[in-house]
Amino acid sequence: MDFNLSDDQRQFADLAQKFSQDELAPFAAQWDREHHFPKDVIQRAGELGFCSLYSPLSEGGMGLSRLDSSIIFEQLSMGCTSTTAMLTIHNMVTWMVTSFGTETLRKEWSESLTTGQKLASYCLTEAGAGSDAASLKTKAVREGDEYVISGTKMFISGAGATELLVVMCRTGQDGPKGISAIVVPADAKGVTYGKAEDKMGWNAQPTREITFNQVRVPVTNLLGEEGQGFTFAMKGLDGGRINIAICSVGTAQAALERATQYMQERQQFGKPIATFQALQFKLADMATELVAARQLVRLAAFKLDCGDPEASAYCAMAKRFATDVGFQVCDAALQLHGGYGYLREYPLERYVRDVRVHQILEGTNEIMRLIIARRLLDESAGQIL
Ligand SMILES: Cc1cc2nc3c(=O)[nH]c(=O)nc-3n(C[C@H](O)[C@H](O)[C@H](O)COP(=O)(O)OP(=O)(O)OC[C@H]3O[C@@H](n4cnc5c(N)ncnc54)[C@H](O)[C@@H]3O)c2cc1C
Structure with missing residues (x-):
């Protein structure tokens, strides 16, 4: 059992430390004070591969292990906790889309997500479904080649500043088996955003409620199969x-x-x-x-x-x-x-x-x-x- 970092891991850590010290730490207090979301900085992090650390290589990701990724995120969070946390959420959603998306969806989104040119939010929580997330009520009804989505998500990180939303919706029975994960472009007709929540911390990124009012997306936006969400x-x-x-x-x-x-x-x-x-x-x-x-x-x-x-x-x-x-x-x-x-x-x-x-x-x-x-x-x- 070797607890030392490998040469590659040390290089990743050094690269992330330099980015953290040059691009995050000097500005973190200002972003916090001004409630500024540094999207341009996240996009620069994307140029180094930090927006798709563990997404598959075949989709333009870095294909790193979770362990390697954690070494990079640790260095980045030393510079700005809030910005790094948003970067981790984007990485998580990018991994979901590039790993479970249909070919059509991956063609449309993989490149812009893995490079960080477009950012993503993860939409699970609702006002009445927090810890008991499997009781969520946002509904997706299939009509021909489309899903029609209605409902409201609460506490969504990055909302209003991201371009893609992965939305957990009910397509079937009560409980976890009736839930599907559907990709929704953030500017789709019928998507509206609440005010930025006034929070204790994480001020360098917005958190908002999102309402879906009869939002229509193609069935190819489903991740995996119905019920796998x-x-x-x-x-x-x-x-x-x-x-x-x-x-x-x-x-x-x-x-x-x-x-x-x-x-x-x-x-x-x-x-x-x-x-x-x-x-x-x-x-x-x-x-x-x-x-x-x-x-x-x-x-x-x-x-x-x-x-x-x-x-x-x-x-x-x-x-x-x-x-x-x-x-x-x-x-x-x-x-x-x-x-x-x-x-x-x-x-x-x-x-x-x-x-x-x-x-x-x-x-x-x-x-x-x-x-x-x-x-x-x-x-x-x-x-x-
Ligand atoms: C800044 C911020 C950003 C967020 N970003 C996102 C996001 O991007 N996407 C997203 O989907 N969600 C997001 N969330 C939502 C977050 O995941 C939920 O707030 C969290 O899961 C808790 O749900 P809740 O707030 O409804 O609390 P509740 O579920 O109402 O819990 C209230 C209290 O009861 C406790 N509790 C509940 N059930 C049990 C139990 N069975 N046993 C013991 N204790 C229990 C909880 O631990 C908690 O202490 C965000 C939240 C915040 C504050």
Whole structure:
């Protein structure tokens, strides 16, 4: 078992670190303050392949493993959590379209999505269907060669600024088996957008409600077959959870580095606060938990890459643990900055606001526990530990 990064992985990390330091970190505070979505920067990230990291090579993607992708996302999130998180959502949807789309659909969208010239949103949640996503009500009725879609999606990341929507719709019976995934151009007739939600964090990307009023799309916009939508949605989320987990790890790593440096500069009681053992112990705990979180995310990514039957449980464990640790480390780094940590002049309060939502979305951390416990208690489950 070799825990070292390979030469290729180091090169990916270096490339992502350079992009993060040059193109994201210097502007992240301004984007947060001005609620600016840096679409042009995401498109420049696309020129380096960051918009289609694990989409198939045959469709113009980079064809990387989830593990390699997580190494890249970690570096990017050190520069801007919110922008990287949006990039991960775009990667997830691009993977879904390029992996499960019809030939017609792939011809139309693969190139623009994999290069990042066009961006994508993932539309699962509804006002009445959050954690219980399989109870969603948005309906798609087949009429000849078209689907007619009606319903409302809530909390959609990127909405209003993206060009493509993958929409989970009910085409059949109640429950998960009646759900299909349908691609809708974001400017299709009958698609309307709510106001940008006023959020605690993730301010460098819009979150909006989307209403579909008798929206017509060709049947070739269906991913896979009718009834497979929930399976695709959950497969997408396995990878999405690794991505969001590593965004917490990257942000927390940036917070830890800031705190370590600050403790050596800040003097109180006539000496650097780094000389106080209580604070040294705090720093040691932050680093220890962060390393554990990173390794669990990499293990989950490895399980997903290997097609391990218990990969979903590992992705849930990684998401639960890394997003909790990520928040705690960012909060502790803020505390180590004293009053200055609370000022917008320093990035700590933004780190805390940005990673907080990772404990809620792509399945809340309570739902992660539910997924893990269900596998542990299922007699047919494989060996988890
Ligand atoms: C900024 C932001 C961006 C988002 N982006 C997207 C997006 O791009 N696409 C998308 O589809 N969705 C998106 N979401 C939605 C997100 O995935 C949901 O908010 C999340 O799944 C929780 O659903 P809910 O808000 O309805 O909470 P609820 O499901 O109402 O949960 C409320 C509380 O009850 C708990 N709970 C619920 N059921 C159980 C249970 N069985 N056992 C124990 N506890 C339970 C939850 O953990 C939570 O603490 C986004 C949300 C936010 C805030």
